Amino acid sequence: MNAIINDIEIIKTKTTKINDVDFDDLKFGHVFSDHMLECDFKDGKWHTPKVVPYAPISLDPSAKIFHYGQSVFEGMKAYKDNDENIWLFRPLDNFKRLNISSKRLAIPELPENYFMDGLKTLLKVDSEWIPKKDGSSLYIRPFVFASGNGFHASPADAYKFIICTAPSGAYFAGEVRVLIEETYSRSANGGVGFAKAGGNYAGQFYPTQLAIEKGYQQVIWTDDNTHEYIEEAGAMNIFVRINDTLITGPTSDRILDGITRKSIIELAKSENIPVEVRKISVAEVVEAARNGSLKEMFGAGTAAVISPIAGFGYKNEDFDLPELEDTYASYLKKRITDIQTNKTEDPFGWRYKVEK
Template sequence: MNTLTSEIEIIKSKTSKINEVDFENLSFGKTFSDHMLECHYKNGKWEAPKVVPYHPITLDPSAKIFHYGQSVFEGMKAYKDANDDIFLFRPLDNCKRLNISSKRLAIPELPESYFMEGLKALLKVDSDWIPKKDGSSLYIRPFVFASGNGFHASPADEYTFLIACAPSGSYFSGKVKVLIEEKYSRSANGGVGFAKAGGNYAGQFYPTQLAIEKGYQQVIWTDDNTHEYIEEAGAMNIFIRINDTLITGPTSDRILDGITRKSIIELAKAEGIPVEVRKITVHEVVAAAKNGSLKEMFGAGTAAVISPISGFGYHGEDFDLPELENTYASSLKKRITDIQTNKCDDPFGWRYKVE
């Protein structure tokens, strides 16, 4: 694979939009910083990445992204502490997962140095865009797509890698009510469910819209074969607390290897919380809700970190979760965000200082 042999070229924007932004009232992912990282794959290799002004992309109508969906992405965040130092959370895991996703979709893997050095250069240029307000961060979206042309059903010969950034407030506020899916599937064995492929999310929108029309905010995905096993919550991994034990499904062809997910598992074990990584059936969850042993359910992902679930629907029946004073969701979220924002020690080595 290519390695970066020179400094990242930086082309700065002539004007900045930053004074037009209300950093006290940021929506998630709707405002974008002044610059982005751009890198092209041509003639069998990745060209050197550049930091350039944020700009629209021009593509030919025959670009293969439009026809065959070769597109993968990542989600990350950058934080600033009280000393204006910049931190990332497990960025090498994002780089590794981007390449795992790319390989599954026949996209050329990106050199780690291009990803990391390019990201650091971008964050230094747009450091003023990283908000310091509690709950806010600079959301980072690295993505790769097929930019080569042609209607032939085959992998493209050219690709584009971009990193764009959006200063953002909290992704979710409050708890969500979810519907356990009994018909549609997010992914299947042998498929691309483990990859962060754009098409995975496109396929979720219609069943989720049906759930919203019934009064729920999200869908809990079950396995494609029997719909008996709990797998994910919306676009997030899912955790279920029965009595004092925290349970989450194992990763597979169908379940994303979430970075927040594995951080929660490791952190919970370190804090003495019993953790089980195993298959869990819908009927086990329903039975626990009926006998009072179901204490918590929550989604886990980069954007929201942890999103508590207040109740769920299944077979036309609704189940409310108890309102507890001290929840695993709140304590684990605080511990992770304190690590991310450099407010506490990091015994796991997850925090990455941008220098």
């Protein structure tokens, strides 16, 4: 058990930006709160985190992040209930996954207390930035990157761990239609697909842009070898409902072990919704769409929680999903968000209170 850090330095901003923010009209990830957490790795160890005013970062042009891409991140949210209590959702899972990602990219792993105590200190300093409007939250972005200098192709000798926060509204708005990818791959066996590495997302942008030009909003990624199996939906895990069974692919070197994904599986099982974790072929999904047994498809991730898919394209053919009154997507999303925002009991122990 890591000891609590009692000496986190707090340097507060001289002028707040909060009065210039319209909390009734928040775009996702466009407005940033007053402070951020900063922590440096140098001389072979992580140094005590500190809370500082949100500001640009100065880096040498030879910093290895620019040349060799050592960068990992997480996505989290903080919520505030009607009694002004601050809540997180499974934060230790985010901490553990950040270190799993870091290890794969040869980045020094963070101590748990640096992550948790630093995060809680930051949230207390910027507690007024946590919106209470339904559908809104304080999005939290922890990330680590190589700040050490040099052109030699090797791991850096210095790193920065930063947590920034952004009061945000809904991630997706409107109907989402996706294109099943037949050419490009998100990741490969033995690669870094299971890590939240910045480069994974950079590689997604071009194929996604091609899909957007065809009239879709996102890409359904398929396996790198045969493109016969669906694996993820854009930057999210994917679920498919055939008849009454909810199906999602197993995690692997290529598929992120999503925290929302794990929560949906556990919650669905507790509600006696049939769940299968197995490979899902494109052919199976297309056939289910043709015979009417495909009821739902949705993406799952921190930012949107659950994002329903209205239809998909494959081999120049479009398929519409049925418009159901009662969907697994809407039911599971409400159950999860009610737990996150302290509106209902939490039988799973997922909710984490930030003590004042």
